[in-house]
Amino acid sequence: xxxxxxxxxHITVSEGASLELRCNYSYGxxxxxxxxxxxxxxxLQLLLKYFSGDTLVQGIKGFEAEFKRSQSSFNLRKPSVHWxxxxxxxxxxxxxxxxxxxxxxAGTKLIIKP
Amino acid sequence: GAGVSQSPSNKVTEKxxxxxxRCDPISGHTALYWYRQSLGQGLEFLIYFQGNSAPDKSGLxxxxxxxxxxxxxVSTLTIQRTQQEDSAVYLCASSQQGASTIYFGEGSWLTVx
Numbered sequence: 001x002x003x004x005x006x007x008x009x010h011i012t013v014s015e016g017a018s019l020e021l022r023c024n025y026s027y028g029x030x031x032x033x034x035x036x037x038x039x040x041x042x043x044l045q046l047l048l049k050y051f052s053g054d055t056l057v058q059g060i061k062g063f064e065a066e067f068k069r070s071q072s073s074f075n076l077r078k079p080s081v082h083w084x085x086x087x088x089x090x091x092x093x094x095x096x097x098x099x100x101x102x103x104x105x106a107g108t109k110l111i112i113k114p
Numbered sequence: 115g116a117g118v119s120q121s122p123s124n125k126v127t128e129k130x131x132x133x134x135x136r137c138d139p140i141s142g143h144t145a146l147y148w149y150r151q152s153l154g155q156g157l158e159f160l161i162y163f164q165g166n167s168a169p170d171k172s173g174l175x176x177x178x179x180x181x182x183x184x185x186x187x188v189s190t191l192t193i194q195r196t197q198q199e200d201s202a203v204y205l206c207a208s209s210q211q212g213a214s215t216i217y218f219g220e221g222s223w224l225t226v227x
Contacts, residue, residue, distance in 0.1 A: 004156070009154075032214055036218075041220070042220055043117075043118070043205070043218040043219050043220040043221060044205065044207075044218040045218070046215055046216075046217075049214065049215065051214065090156060090157070092157075094214060101159065102157070102159070102216075104156035104157040104158075105156050106154065106155055106156045107154075107155075107156060
């Protein structure tokens with residue numbers, strides 16, 4: 001069955017430190033891959049997406065993610081986090097023929113230490 | 115409007131009452147989605163509208179849940195005889211036809227007491 005796993009329920013990093021949020025998926029074909037961020041009291045905002053081509057994708061707010069087919073992973077990274085990055089991050093997988101059937105991870109809550 | 119608008123933002127209701135949640139998608143977006151987000155969980159697909167096509171209701175958890183979309187724009191999600199397990203954030207999203215990026219509203223937080 002198709003699934004998305006975000007192994008870390010929450011992660012705490014110091015402001016200015018680097019960040020990596022993990023996402024692993026189980027999918028039979030080449031997936032569409034997404035990272036969304038949900039800040040307190042706000043809706044989900046798309047950070048970046050991967051469809052094909054270059055496996056390293058750049059997103060908004062200085063985030064990037066790398067698609068590794070061999071590891072079925074799409075980890076999100078940022079070289080230096082800011083306090084405003086504190087939020088919950090969701091990884092999602094979509095089908096090429098049915099974009100509404102996104103399969104979502106349970107989310108990782110990012111906590112920033114001053 | 116500029117983004118997906120949902121109302122109410124918060125709703126507390128008594129068990130057994132009916133509730134209606136409204137979604138106003140981005141102008142020009144033909145696709146509209148409803149998701150449910152329970153505490154500590156990922157998003158759960160509920161229903162999908164695309165233009166004038168029959169909606170995909172495969173994600174609705176029970177017959178107490180229904181949704182309609184009038185005039186291809188505003189959508190209402192109705193939950194009848196609410197139960198405590200219905201407490202969640204109900205997220206609406208919209209997209210252009212054929213587009214893979216969907217845009218979310220801020221959600222309606224439903225609490226059933």
